[in-house]
Amino acid sequence: MLKYFSDKGFNPIVITIDHEKYLPDRTDKTLCEKLPPNAEVIRTPIERTNLLTRLIDTGYLFLTDSISFRWKKFLTKSLDDAVAKYKPRFILVTLPPFSIMKLVHSYGRKKGIPVILDLRDPLTYWVSSPFPSRLHYNYLRKMERNCIESSFKTLVVTPGMKEIYSKIYPGLKDKFEVVMNSFDDYQKISKTRKSNSKFTIGYFGSFYYNPYSEELKRKKWWQKKPYQYFQYTPYDQDWKYRSPYYFFQTMNELFFQFPRYRDKTEVFFAGNKPEWFDNMVDEFALRDVVKHIGFVGKEEAVRLHENYDAFLITSARFKEYNDYCIAGKTYDYLSFQKPIIGFVTKGDQQWVIEKSGLGLVFNPDNAVESVQKLKEIIDKPEKFVKPEIEFLNQLKTEKQLDKLGSVVKTLFNL
Structure with missing residues (x-):
């Protein structure tokens, strides 16, 4: 995406966590080596996890995860610095982590900068485990709707995801645009299979399957632990099939x-x-x-x-x-x-x-x-x-990024 926007004359600024420092075991350094040489990537700190953040990660405190809580002051400062220095025309925020949806949405509205939501997964339709309660679900549903409604556009990664969101929020169906995942090009295969090989x-x-979570979704309330009595499962989804x-x-x-x-x-x-x-x-x-x-x-x-x-x-x-x-x-x-x-x-x-x-x-x-x-x-x-x-x-990266480019052009009336 960075290379695409750079080639099209844009100056993309990326703000992200310093993954090599905070998530070294989950960082693929070879991907960083492929960034354009002029790419502006701002890597920020994030607070370490503790007892409170682990409690937040359970979902019972009305947040989907603790990233926003741990990252807010660093992300906000980096956004302030980037806005002052580069004066961006829009903000594109990739989700998950879903906890930063409201944070970035509020920041964009405060600064008068259009926000494009990039939903890699749905928030309230993803039910691999129960929501803590119906109250929690309704809160997240309202937050999700408000952020989508206020966004310039909301990108989704499959036609089915757009169809589902359009049915859940029929008044917002024009907000959704499909920009699928992709591959850069066909791989050249240097090896051929031997006829006698396995x-x-x-x-x-x-x-994304957890047997305990699947069991919780199907238990009656009295079969659960007291703190789980109010758990809510809005949709019937079986992730054992995954x-x-x-x-x-x-x-x-x-x-x-x-x-x-x-x-x-x-x-x-x-x-x-x-x-x-x-x-x-x-x-x-x-x-x-x-x-x-x-x-x-x-x-x-x-x-x-x-x-x-x-x-x-x-x-x-x-x-x-x-x-x-x-x-x-x-x-x-x-x-x-x-x-x-x-x-x-x-x-x-x-x-x-x-x-x-x-x-x-x-x-x-x-x-x-x-x-x-x-x-x-x-x-x-x-x-x-x-x-x-x-x-x-049509699934090549260039084709899919052309779709994203078309969304950006409508923002600038190009």
Whole structure:
């Protein structure tokens, strides 16, 4: 984004936390090396976590997270300095963290600077765990609506997300613009798969699934701890479908029906390993097939993408609306033009896999059908690589940033 705006004659100023100092284990330094040489990046301190901020992070104090509480004085000072020095024409704030939504919205209104909200996830429609109470939910809903209404535009990352927000806030539907995640260009594959080698499947990133949270959403109030009595779940969302549970179930059944495939298949997961992961692997007797390699940087991830024969994608199941998510890793997968194994529900994730011509969609609730599909993709992966280049080209970074550029041009009446 920085390079794009610089090339278009803008002078973008970025204000962010000094991640190398405060989050060294979660910082990929190789990405910083790709910044334009003239990029103005202001890296600020942030207060360390303590007992109070950990309490804020529970959500019970009407904040979604403690970032705003810990960062406010540093962010406000940096904004003041940037406004005085550069006189910005607009502020674009990327969310989450959702706690800074109101902070930046109020700052922009106070200074008379238009604000563009960049919603990577929805605030009040994301229900991977219960809200502390209906009162908390209504407070966040009102805050979300006010910020969207006051924004110049609110960017969302999928067509489904725009559709859902337009139904939740029908009077604000003209505020929403879709600017999807993207990939820079197609990757050149330097390795070819040997016919006698194992078929390797890769997964990168997180799952956003927590068994305890899922259990809380389905418990009656009297079955919970006293401080949880008033918890509120506004939508029926099952994030177990986002986990590899149904994929593991299918693999287990595949190996039961066709034992020889156990020696032909390997699955690798990269990212921060959740506590429940090993138990789920053991539940389906897959310890000899499934490996978790932990967090990897961007360069290592690219190397691993080259090595794997296919990629796994999953999605949550929503009752009220179709799935609105397209996992960010999807775009990396598409750039390699290898088959995607999509254990997904109806919605945008399914749509992008089918439209891309790369991979196969599996019904998580139909293990019999899924076994046959998985067997077929292991035997003949090339059958499922028929890239729809015209569609894929629309997902390139330049195309998506052109959409963002169009939003900015309307702000300046260009």
